Amino acid sequence: MKITMKIPSLMLIGVAVHVSALVAQVPPAQPGGQPRQQLPASQQSVNVASAPMERLRPNYVLRPGDQILIRAFEMEEISERPFRIDGDGYVNLPVLGRVKCGGITVEKFESTLLDALRKYVRQPQVTVTVVQFSSEPVFFVGAFKAPGIYPLEGRRTMVEMMASIGGLQPTASRRIKLTRRKEFGEIPLASAVPTPDGSASTLEINMASLRDNVNPAEDLVLQPFDVISVERAEMVYVTGEVNKVGAFELQERDSISVIQALTLAGGLNPNANTKTARILRPVMNTSRRAEIQLNLQSILEGHESDQPLLPNDVLYIPKGTGLKHNLGKTMLVVLPVAGTIASLAIAFTR
Known part of the structure; x- marks a missing residue:
């Protein structure tokens, strides 16, 4: 392909690449409702x-x-x-x-x-x-509306106690962890596992089970010194040439597919380069990310399998080079020249 550039004066060509950074979400302020008041530890x-x-x-x-x-x-x-x-x-x-x-x-x-x-x-x-x-205390830690130390009121279940403290924040994960000291007995479910030192047992509970089932087995009666913890919701991030850059919750899922994430992001922009997309995946115990090349065009055409996005993955869709996307079009590039703004019309033709 032949490219002809007609420029009447000194030509200065600059290429700027703008990468939009994702901003970590800040939990919303607690609603005006009054949650159950927690007591001092003493x-x-x-x-x-x-x-x-x-x-x-x-x-x-x-x-x-x-x-x-x-x-x-x-x-x-x-x-x-x-x-x-x-x-x-x-x-x-x-x-x-x-x-x-x-x-x-x-x-x-x-x-x-x-x-x-x-x-x-x-x-x-x-x-x-x-x-x-x-009374002995129970501990609610993490993304609850009112985390803190609360007295255990007789025979109280997890759902009852969560309701009494206002429930979860909107940005909370849908997985809750229960930790119980060994002296109060092991958690009476097959999916409970002991801690490495054997001093306690832990159980991961899916909120969907507590919400959707009648008298779910996971709605356990709490014991003194139980710790109920919940993290912020796990996210995947989509950035680059999509219609809605942002962070999207996994909710109860362990992963979502690339196509699902693109749907949540409103689809691709016309200038997206579908052959050189990348997944940036965190490397455990480091601040680095591994780069996974992705040919979106082949996936969309059904020639390759869809790929999963795991918690904290970043899906990056780069912009096309412009040689094909802007063929036969005229671009206006505004560049500073000697303290003034010079407008350069660059015509791309075959």
């Missing part, structure tokens, strides 16, 4: 005040973190007020001062209060009710 407890207050068995042993409600006849200073047992097992009561209660039964503590109140009331009457029980 005060992990379960509030049962909303339930009917039943008298706790007298042999229950009080412990730090419990919250008690005292009803004392003719002693308004301490009556009908909740008090938290501190880390040393004491409560600070008006008039009576600092009273030891941690490590003793409810019945014994009532007797202690009766003895103390006889200095101020002729015939004291006292009842003690536990309105908030101290």
Whole structure:
């Protein structure tokens, strides 16, 4: 092919290649709804005040973190007020001062209060009710709307606890990991695996199973110190000569095909070079990427098999050289020459 270029003055030819960089997505701000409030690590407890207050068995042993409600006849200073047992097992009561209660039964503590109140009331009457029980924590880590440490409220399942903290962020992965300490038993599913050191077992749970099934086996009853973690959603990236450059979620899939990714990206631009596309694949434990050559034209024509894109792959579609795409057309190239802008008309002909 013969190329003729007619230029009336000094010719300066510059070729600029612009590569659009993908910008990492920033998680959206949390919605205005109020998720369940998490407690400080030092005060992990379960509030049962909303339930009917039943008298706790007298042999229950009080412990730090419990919250008690005292009803004392003719002693308004301490009556009908909740008090938290501190880390040393004491409560600070008006008039009576600092009273030891941690490590003793409810019945014994009532007797202690009766003895103390006889200095101020002729015939004291006292009842003690536990309105908030101290509890072991569970941990929600990663792309939850409200990650943090939460008290384990009795027999709670994973779905119940996730709902109580607001669920997942929109950008969260659809795979959840449960880690359970060995002392609380192994996770009772065949797909659970032990950690390398044997101190815990782990289970990967697909959100689709929790969402689509009735009473799924993966909706396990949580145990103390369970860790529920979720990463950001795994992505593939499409850039270059496509209609919509961007990052696309794999969702529950392990991979998507090149054709699927191009469909999500709105298809190819007219100037796309379909013979020299590339997949840039991360090399594990390095910052480098391996380059995989791809002949899109052969794939689209059915001569080659479609290729999978794995998490964090980049599909790059380069621009054509222009010799074929712009044949018979006129391009206007604007270049700076000696402080001015010179317009060069370059005509490509056969």
